[in-house]
Amino acid sequence: MTRYDGERTFAALPPVRGRGSVRTWWGRAWLAALEGTALDAGQLKAGRGLARAGAVGAVSVRPGRITAVVRDRDGTAHRADVLLQELSGEQWDRFLAMAVERAGHVAALLDREMPTHLVEDAELAGVELLPGLGDLEPECDCGAWDHCGHTAALCYQVARLLDRDPFVLLLMRGRGERALLDALQARGDASAGPAVRPEGVDAAEAYAAGDILPSLPDVPALPTEPGIPPSLDTETAPGAGIDPRALEFLAGRTAAQAHRMLAEALGEGHGPRPGEPEPTVARDAVRLAAGDPGRAAADRLADGSGRGREGLAVAVRAWRHGGPEALDVLDGEWTPDAGSLARARAALEAAWDEDERPALRARANRWTVVGACVQLRLGRDGRWWPYRKERGRWVPAGGAARDPATALASAERAFGQ
Template sequence: MSEDLVRGFPAFGAAGARGRFAKSWWGRAWLSAMEDTALDLRQLKAGRRYAAAGLVGPITVSPGRIAATVDDVDGGPFRTELRLAELSEVDWTRFLDRVASRAGHLAALLDRDMPPDLVAAADDAGVHLLPGIGDLDPECDCAGWELPCRHAAALSFQASWLLDADPFVLLLMRGKGEREIRDELESRTAPREDLVVEDRTPGELPDLAGFRPSGAPSIPSAPGMPAETFALLAANASAQARALLAGEPWPGRRQDTIRLASAFPAVASRLGEGPEFERAVAAWTHGGHAGLEVLDAPWTPPKAALAAARTALADVTDDEPVFDRNRCTAGEVQVRLDRRGRWHPYRREGGEWWPAGPPELDPGLLLG
């Protein structure tokens, strides 16, 4: 394995830890993936104390794995690691293409920043960079049975500090080192020799200093299409242009059609029709991209997430919850878990399940 694919970090030590929390939003997302999976909060609290006390040794990061030895007040050291699935080559291609296509994303990543819209753009392409519930797989040779044990929790807390300083640590765990990522981004942004044209000096541009628009353009109606429809589309195009200039993600064609129908109900009937389209618009209205994803694509959450949901629902419904992958049905109500740990409510209408409101972290709030 090349040097670029194995990175070692010295131990923080008690003086370097100070019991701090993760500062970056992606560092906090890393911790949420661990905390939302844990069934024993006492292990998390002990892990935070161990991290602050500097009981975690030097940390090694490699594709799919972060490892260290962790001391314990009752023994040790224990060999501890966290595993995270590597991205496939197809996923890497999608992600790097997205980064290279947005100058703001490229500059941010090379400056060791990971803006939320970059991660959202990757999610839209089907590439989930940040771990979700159950994605972090802890292992430790201690006698504890908890997942995570206090040693794995301590390692996870200190890993979030590494991520604060350098998001390339996360990308390395996902399978590629910084040098390879930089080389691939450079190859995507380098000018193509076959596109180089002869240098030409442009003619003199007209003086626009005195130009003043007379007002908003007059948009006539067209057969079967009222003028206000064009006005709404023009407003949407303007909003999308501003979003692109700001480096925000551009949704796919189907998603954009659904988003447009949700944002401008007056033109929804001209963008699509039928119950399936209406359900998709309702899902986007309540939950955005994640709402549409749980409508379209069931997935299998970790057992710990389902166990926590079963406990939360036990006190608020007399119906026995029935779980089917990420969907839980209790009577005439169904909730669906997205990959960020939020539950989306559904109600049965005409024999079909329809999105019924915004998501909540606690599914009991949706059935209560």
């Protein structure tokens, strides 16, 4: 979700299966305003299907209007808008006065709840928060004069957003969350009178009582997957030199990396895995490129990594086989010490019978099969990595294996030998 002054943009929601995708009473009240107004039940059914199938793109919410691109099942894109009357300045004044008198209403909103008594008290103050029949006005470039499948899909999608955050409705009515809270704070300060010294505990007493404080809560459960990255698909033009798609990709990859690091911290202790190479800018460029960032961003990563397009493609292949350890084997050549060399030779001798053992030519940690474009590289952890020569360049051919024969076989399978 992306915020601008007076506008919020929500990333496209994933498809939904089963019944009851809208859970809250205010979300269902929003849909009642749609379903009680639309003249064609078939269009409502079509819109509900499009929304549940994930055909609604990022939703832009601003005072008086919601907007999204909705794709038909054949892929045709349509811009859909739904308009809702903003509250007047006088109506907002009445709402704020009512909310200041009843602090529970503000607390409920901050908990992303819209209790029925809040809506009822607003109605008594002459303020209609939820839309009624005929209040949701459709506009769509498909040319329909009433609610079509595209505007209906947008409304069904917004109902899911309202489930999560009723401030979305208040923004449509004319006030964003920050502006509304600031206005409530200003009214509360004005009505509070002279400042009163807050009650509390002396700092020295609190420190002295440290040994009787309760223990920290348990570590929360790790989310099963990274969060949904923000969407920058808005009508606001980006600043000079800013690529919104590249920023969206970077945010998504950062979330995935943070999720991985958190999983390691909770399961294996803080910091990188034992033996994992230290991160660098060049290595991070390969990690990002492995996430398929698109042609433009990939070209920038190729330049920034110093590898060029072909070199980055080879590095990405290595990364996908084994992450930073595989990249270290691709880039680094090292000479094993006497102990490591003896273990490597013993592993090579044990991997094949004497009459089947391939002839190998050794250089540093690299053993090349004589007469073939196949190579084994020894990692610092004692594992073997298969390589194959393509167009004069050694490229990774598979993941690492403890057994050199297994690694060699994976190289041969990868290239159809």
